Amino acid sequence: MTSHVDQAAISTPLVRELVAAQFPQWAALPLEPVDSSGLVNAIYRLGTDLSVRLPHRPSITDEVRREQAKLAALAPFLPVAIPSVEAIGSATEAYPGEWSVHRWLAGTHPSPHALVDPRGLATDLAAFVDAFRRINLPDRPPAYPGERRTRAPMDSMDSATREAISELDGLIDTHAALASWEESLAAPYDGREVWVHSDLTPSNLLVSAEGRLTAVLDFETCGVGDPACDLFPVWYLLPASVHDEFRATLDVDDPTWLRGRGRVLSQAVIVLRYFKDTNPALANYAHHAVSKVLAASCRPHD
Structure with a gap:
């Protein structure tokens, strides 16, 4: 789904290529897109424990690194899990921006019409x-x-x-x-x-x-x-x-x-x-x- 006129063309083959080239230790893990209504990132599940996040609008700024530092600083203060950045991918000709690999967090999004508790x-x-x-x-x-x-x-x-x-x-x-x-x-x-x-x-x-x-x-x-x-x-x-x-x-x-x-x-x-x-x-x-x-x-x- 396209949300921005300048949105990058992100696909499973592209993500697999990026992971294989930059993080070969994870190249053999299963990869599949995550259905999301989010506007900022395309998300892919990598194996059972990781996810790959690629901004729809690629950037070579230090935004991903600042996010990594912010999450690490906040996590000790909070009572539930929050994302953690496990690795940061570099820009390439195919994808001209930084991207990241996160630890996968378990759970489902709540629906206001189907709350269990x-x-x-x-x-x-x-x-x-x-x-x-x-x-x-x-x-x-x-x-x-x-x-x-x-x-x-x-x-x-x-x-x-x-x-x-x-x-x-x-x-x-x-x-x-x-x-x-x-x-x-x-x-x-x-x-x-x-x-x-x-x-x-x-x-x-x-x-x-x-x-x-x-x-x-x-x-x-x-x-x-x-x-x-x-x-x-x-x-x-x-x-x-x-x-x-x-x-x-x-x-x-x-x-x-x-x-x-x-x-x-x-x-x-x-x-x-x-x-x-x-x-x-x-x-x-x-x-x-x-x-x-x-x-x-x-x-x-x-």
Whole structure:
């Protein structure tokens, strides 16, 4: 599936060629593509214990090496597994960018419509977010470098969010969406920053057969930012019956709750606008999140 006009042509033969040339110790392992709605990387499973990740937009910068260092620094602080970079591949004429081999993480992506243990999963997610907030590392990159450093960082999202809402007329209740967005936009922010993952959507989570959290993926946008950034699971995944427990565990006040709801709405309408016709899996997740946000907007402080 093509998500970017400048997306690289990545195929199983290409990946097999890269692995064989640069990491011959793994050349004989089975290789197969992983079905993913992700927009950043093509993923292939290599044997039983490894995966290969190739950015759809190849780059020769040190992005993969910075990711390796970041993951290694974060892992000791977190209660579940996160990716680990086992090797970094070099650019070639066939693939003009760095790529990486990761340790394979077990589990499946949770579906909001088929959660085995919603309360247990909510407990696990709250524990992960709480542990992330407590991280204290000297390197503190911003989670969203593009956001202006003001006491109203969501202002920088306003134009794109309104535009996306207006273009979804007939697919969502645009009047309700705009009202919900404006309520979130008006929520005050005291400027407090903590470490956040910033994209805790179902496609970045893995759960066991028992429904408990086993791993969290994709730390590309993690860094310090508004604590509201890590409330995504509330509207992307968790049923309303466990919202209060999740919120109480993290001690979330009303303004932070509203900002979290607004951040989900903003991301979801933008994703829905761009991918409703080209990436059904991603669009379905986004549409579900918008529906949850609008249903919650009808209830006070939810």
